[in-house]
Amino acid sequence: MTLQALTTAHRQLIVNTSTGVPELVWFGRPLSGDLDALHVLGERSIANASLDAEGPATLLPVESDGWLGQPGIEGRRADGSAWSPRWSLVDCAVSASSIVTTGHDALAGLTVITTITLEPEGVGTVQVELRNDGDNDYVLNRMAVTIPVAPEVTELQVPEGRWVHEYHEVRLPWRVGAIEIANRRGRTSHDKPPWVFAGQASFTNQTGRVWGAHLGWSGNAAVRAEVLTDGRRVLQLGEVLLGDELRIAPEESYQSPVVYLGWSDEGMNGVSRSFHRYLRARPQHPKPSNPRPIHMNTWEAVYFNHDLDTLKALADRAAEVGAERYVLDDGWFGGRRNDQAGLGDWWVSPDVWPNGLEPLIEHVTGLGMEFGIWVEPEMVNPDSDLYRAHPDWALGVPGYDKVTGRYQLVLDLTKDEVWNYLFEHLDRLLADHDVGYVKWDMNRDLTQPASGERAAAHAQTLAVYRLIDALRANHPGVDIESCSSGGARADYGILERTDRVWTSDSNDAMERQRIQSGFLRFFPPEVMGAHVGPNQSHTSGRRHGLGFRCTSAFFGHFGIEWNLLDASDAERAQLAEVITLHKRHRELMHSGTVWHVDAADPGLHIMGVVAVDQSEALYSVAQLAVARNATPERMQFPGLDRSANYDVSLVRLADTKLGLAMRQPKWTETGAQDIPADVLSAYGIQLPALDPESAILIHLTKR
Numbered sequence: 001m002t003l004q005a006l007t008t009a010h011r012q013l014i015v016n017t018s019t020g021v022p023e024l025v026w027f028g029r030p031l032s033g034d035l036d037a038l039h040v041l042g043e044r045s046i047a048n049a050s051l052d053a054e055g056p057a058t059l060l061p062v063e064s065d066g067w068l069g070q071p072g073i074e075g076r077r078a079d080g081s082a083w084s085p086r087w088s089l090v091d092c093a094v095s096a097s098s099i100v101t102t103g104h105d106a107l108a109g110l111t112v113i114t115t116i117t118l119e120p121e122g123v124g125t126v127q128v129e130l131r132n133d134g135d136n137d138y139v140l141n142r143m144a145v146t147i148p149v150a151p152e153v154t155e156l157q158v159p160e161g162r163w164v165h166e167y168h169e170v171r172l173p174w175r176v177g178a179i180e181i182a183n184r185r186g187r188t189s190h191d192k193p194p195w196v197f198a199g200q201a202s203f204t205n206q207t208g209r210v211w212g213a214h215l216g217w218s219g220n221a222a223v224r225a226e227v228l229t230d231g232r233r234v235l236q237l238g239e240v241l242l243g244d245e246l247r248i249a250p251e252e253s254y255q256s257p258v259v260y261l262g263w264s265d266e267g268m269n270g271v272s273r274s275f276h277r278y279l280r281a282r283p284q285h286p287k288p289s290n291p292r293p294i295h296m297n298t299w300e301a302v303y304f305n306h307d308l309d310t311l312k313a314l315a316d317r318a319a320e321v322g323a324e325r326y327v328l329d330d331g332w333f334g335g336r337r338n339d340q341a342g343l344g345d346w347w348v349s350p351d352v353w354p355n356g357l358e359p360l361i362e363h364v365t366g367l368g369m370e371f372g373i374w375v376e377p378e379m380v381n382p383d384s385d386l387y388r389a390h391p392d393w394a395l396g397v398p399g400y401d402k403v404t405g406r407y408q409l410v411l412d413l414t415k416d417e418v419w420n421y422l423f424e425h426l427d428r429l430l431a432d433h434d435v436g437y438v439k440w441d442m443n444r445d446l447t448q449p450a451s452g453e454r455a456a457a458h459a460q461t462l463a464v465y466r467l468i469d470a471l472r473a474n475h476p477g478v479d480i481e482s483c484s485s486g487g488a489r490a491d492y493g494i495l496e497r498t499d500r501v502w503t504s505d506s507n508d509a510m511e512r513q514r515i516q517s518g519f520l521r522f523f524p525p526e527v528m529g530a531h532v533g534p535n536q537s538h539t540s541g542r543r544h545g546l547g548f549r550c551t552s553a554f555f556g557h558f559g560i561e562w563n564l565l566d567a568s569d570a571e572r573a574q575l576a577e578v579i580t581l582h583k584r585h586r587e588l589m590h591s592g593t594v595w596h597v598d599a600a601d602p603g604l605h606i607m608g609v610v611a612v613d614q615s616e617a618l619y620s621v622a623q624l625a626v627a628r629n630a631t632p633e634r635m636q637f638p639g640l641d642r643s644a645n646y647d648v649s650l651v652r653l654a655d656t657k658l659g660l661a662m663r664q665p666k667w668t669e670t671g672a673q674d675i676p677a678d679v680l681s682a683y684g685i686q687l688p689a690l691d692p693e694s695a696i697l698i699h700l701t702k703r
Contacts, residue, residue, distance in 0.1 A: 003035045004094050006118035011263065011274075013118045014038070017094075019065075020087025020103035021058040021072075022114055024148055027124060027211070027263050047230065057148045057234055059114055059126060062086060069226050070178065070236060073112075073130070074142040082108035082138065109134030121277035124261035132248040140246045144224065144238030145259040149198050149211050153233055156225055157197040157268070159518055161190050164506035164539045166487040167518025174198070174225055174233070182222040182240055186410075186446025186457050190488045194221040195522055197268055198235060205267050205596040206638060212264075212271035213237055214522055216492030217257035219461035245455035260492060268521065269595055269638070276524040276594060279495070286499055286526050288587040293324035293370060294579055295559025297439075297531060300507070300538050302563070304331035304338055306352045310565070312363045317564035319367040321572055322579035325437055325559075326364045327372035332357065334384065340407040343379045344386030346425035361434050372437030372479075373429070377422045378464060379408045379443065386421075393418050395460065397450045405444030406485075413463035414451045423470055430475045439502070440468070442484040461493075468497045481529065487515070490523065500527045500557050507533025507561055508540040509552035510693050513605050513622050516556065517596065525609065526590035530556025532575065534563065544693060546571055547656030550578045551620060551695040554653070555589050555609065558582050574654040581653070585618055592617075595638050601628045603692070610639035617700040618651075623659070623690035636684035637700065640677035644702045648672040648685060651697035658696075659689035674703055 002018040007030050014026035014035065025038065044054060055066030062071050064086035076083040087103030098117045104110070113129040126145045132138045156172045158181055172179060183192035194217060197203075199210035213235050215221050220240035227233050237259045248254050260278075264270025279285055286292060296318035302310060306328075315326050330336065332353065334345025342349075348356050357373075364371045380387050380394060382404070387394070394409040396402040402409055413419050429435070449457040468480065482494045483502035490501045501523065504515045512530065519528055530553040536543045553559070558579070564572060589609050597606035597619070603626065608619030617640065640646060649671040658664050665686045672685065680700070690696065 001039055003038060004092075004099055005035060006097060006099065006116070008118060008120055008122055011118060011122040011124075013116065013124050015099055015116060016056070017092045017099065017101055018089070019056050019058050020089050021060045021112055022099065022101050022116060023056050023058045027261060029265065050230070054230065057146060057232055059145055060087075060112060060128060060143070061146055069228050069234065070144075070224060072144050072146045072236065073140070075138055075140040077134065077136060077138055082110065082134070085110050087112055104133075110138065119278050119281070121281055122262070122274040123278040126259045126261070128256045129253050130248065131253040132250055135250055137247040137249055139244050140248060140254055141241055141244070142238065143254070143256055144222070144236040145256065147211070147213060147235045147237070147259070147261060149233050149235060150209065151231055151233065152200050152209065153198045153211065154201050155199055155203060157199075158223070159193050159195065163190050163485055163488075164504055164508075164511065165515070166190050166504050167193070167515050169518050174227065176227050178224060178226040180222055180224040184220050184240055184242070185488075186219060186449055186460070187442060187484050188218050188221075188489045188491045188494070190486065193490060194223055194237060196223050196225065196235060197271065197521070198225065203267055204598045205269050206598050207267045209265045210263070210268055210271050211235070212262040212268070212275065212522070214260045214275070214492060215239075215257050216260060216496070217461070218464070218489050218491055218494045220457050221257075239458065242449070242455040242457050245458055257493060272521050272596075273593055275522050279492075279524060279527075280591070286590070288591040291583070291586050292500075292526055292557045292590060294322055294582070295325050295327060295529075295531065295557070296323040296369070297327045297329055297559055297561045299329035300533060300561045300563070301565075304336070306331050308353075308359060311360055314563070314565055315360075315364050315367055315369065317567075317572065318560065319369055321560070321564065321576040322583070323369060323560060325370040325372055327374065327437060327439055328357070328360065329374040329439065330376075332373070341381050341383035343376055343381040343408050344384040344411070346375070346377070346422075346429060357433055365434060370436040371434055372439060373433075373435050374439040374441060375426065375429075376441040376443060377426060377467065378411055378413065380411050381408050383407075395446065395449045395451065395456065397448055397453060400448065403447045405447070408444060410444065410446055410449065410460075412451050412456070412460070413467060414456050414459040419463055419467060423467060426471055427474055430471065430478060435478060437479045437481070439481045439483055440498070442489055444485070465493070465497060472497060487519065490519065495523070495527065500529050502529045503556070506537065506539045507531050507549075508537035508542050509533075509544045509549045510542060510624060511540060512552045513624055516552070517605065517607065520594055520596075520607070524590070525555045525594065526557055528556035529559065530554075531559040531561040533561050534566075545656070546574055546654040547652065548694050550575070550653045551622070551656065551697060554578070554582060554697070555607075555620065578653050581651070588616060588618060593639055597635065597638065599635075600633050603627060604633070606635060608637075608698075614639070614641035614644070615702045619698045619700075620695055621687060621690070621698060622695035623692055626692050627689070632687040632689055634684035635687050636682065637680045640681055640700070641702060642677050642681065644677050645674045646677055646680060646700045646702055648675060648680070649699050650688075651699050653697065656694065656696060657691075659691040659694070661689040664688045
């Protein structure tokens, strides 16, 4: 066994590089001493009635090595050969931050190159490249990166959901056999986004050893967790491939999506901190020095009813309350008067906008706001000029009736003529108009995604990436949002080329509390689109006061999706005060450390952000259901400077009121001054009684 280590200040990744493909031996806190000790300490016994040598849990385990779990690679050549390769190590290059190995199978005619890195922020990454050295195609049906985890890992936490109900979290026991969560919707999906937490029994936000893994891919994907009879436990993450869609030609390669790994012995918060730091360190990530503009989105204000005078009046109201970006949503182009027509016809509608968009854009920018616009380039309505001219441009197998979704089909971006058409029209849209922001939507799943006779989900995803990349290259100053009927395309692959994610089509403040909690596990607040909707939710019918709606949207990339022309003078004044406060705390929330706080009451949701220098903190306390006890619990504040004292104050946004009680804690009126951080962290502070579906903010400032 040859061991190589990648080490940062707080994390270490140790790899066995003596196998044809590396094997992850350790990921956690840096170990002291010589790595040779692991040779002795890690040697496993061989059970009776088993193979004489244990098949290694490499990053790409194979049957030919004696691996009895799900193999990491499945494929074949046309004659059925090369279905079970066996790798021999031919090269290993080690640097301070990466390990790159090359394995080869001369019989199968395949080479595999693995790249492992440990980023300074404590995130590990793994990517695998498979090269075809043979003289005919190799059909790859499956490739998944395999990550061993410790034997004490007995629980999984995975996301689930649906439209307007994304990122809800489910805890699963993980004892025997395999659990697989596979997504075949052609986009990251509402219900099965590709990430998982695996940890010790009853791990929480703040306690327990936890591994987190995420696949940076915006298409079909699977997360698999398997327990072998010999006790080993592995996670596997990889792309789901359809119907022989991936044929690797001679001298060509397939490169897997990147798998991102996090570890902590301080619960899920520790894993999330690593992922957030990693994303924030990227050169293209939004920086606090360039604050996230307050949005005004027109969708829930006017829907498809575009009228210049109304939209200008809405812009006036938006500017008055402090909005900094005005986004014209669906309905401005072609024959798009409803959701049944017009997609694909990417030119300004002369019927609705006889003088073009310039009058509205000039009005918006004259008010000091940036102008943004909605597009859905990947889609086409059968009722469109584009489809009538080119029905063969939609994905689908010839001879079959195509399944529509939301009255639309998916364009085949793998065809050069389709890709070029979209690039030319979108490039012209951005070149001809003063647009600073694009809301890029994608509103349906892929069904029978074929280009000609061949499955093309993989190629379609890459073509979408290439289209966004090309537009960004021509228009580097334009922000792009990933929207997919809400949060169905949120992953590190799309985030490499976009600036924020529309977290959900639901602006229901109650629903948003759970949605955003799950989202923040892997993504920081500044990329989380969060808007204040109208009094009655468009998607759920629930009614909430302005205070709860504002508090639920406060920590994210804040916006408004509400017809301010219908709002009262008092509501607009309150909203303006909230926006002013948000701007005051924007740098804190969009650069600080996110903490989810464990609470005894299952209906109590607490999260907050602590400044990097621990000079201040802002926490949200939301009572989502009737409190379990008549008297609320004490709240402890993690993340503070234990050597300092803090002042504590209650912040109530807009019309927020405390709950019904004969007496509330005195500090809610007077604040609490000069309190030692170790008291706040260990003993805590008594929370006030709150009504169901209400929330408060607690602000702490260091003395």
